[in-house]
Amino acid sequence: MKLRARGRKAWLATHIVSAGAWIGIDVVLAVLVFTALLASDPSLAAVCYQALRVFAVWPLLVTGLVCLGSGVALGLGTKYGLVRYWWVAAKLALNIVLTVLGLVALRPGLDEAAVYGQSLLAGVPGAEPNLIFPPIVSPACLLIAVLLSVYKPGGRARRRDRTGEAARAGK
Secondary structure, three states: OOOOHHHHHHHHHHHHHHHHHHHHHHHHHHHHHHHHHHOOOHHHHHHHHHHHHHHOHHHHHHHHHHHHHHHHHHHHHOOOOOOOEHHHHHHHHHHHHHHHHHHHHHHHHHHHHHHHHHHHHOOOOOOOOOOOOHHHHHHHHHHHHHHHHHHOOOOEOOOOOHHHHHHHHOO
């Protein structure tokens, strides 16, 4: 299946906008996490922790899935393919890993953070949630994906071609 120019541009625009939204949500996630960690006012920290649960999980999931779907459409409809070039396969893997981690690892941590925020407001401090890694790891991975898209390093992914191996062995 080959995308026509108009369809390719529509999928590309969708892909770029969803990736930009994903990065933006990660930046807001980082602002909320680090504001909560560094706040001297417990009520400010509590509000930040409670906002995380509402704000982060579902918007991150939606943008990750839209980015994944548009990337797959572009991969299948253009010369790049899904695994023809290693950098496209790497972007696909990053997208899948980050989207799954958002549901599996981040969501429970954000639920825990919201409960901690409620306990802060009640004046009963508990164990502070450890949310430092998600706002560092996810934007770093997304930056890598953007750089791979822009620079398109290297060439095609290597394939095992038995006829080529036999021909090289016979030389």
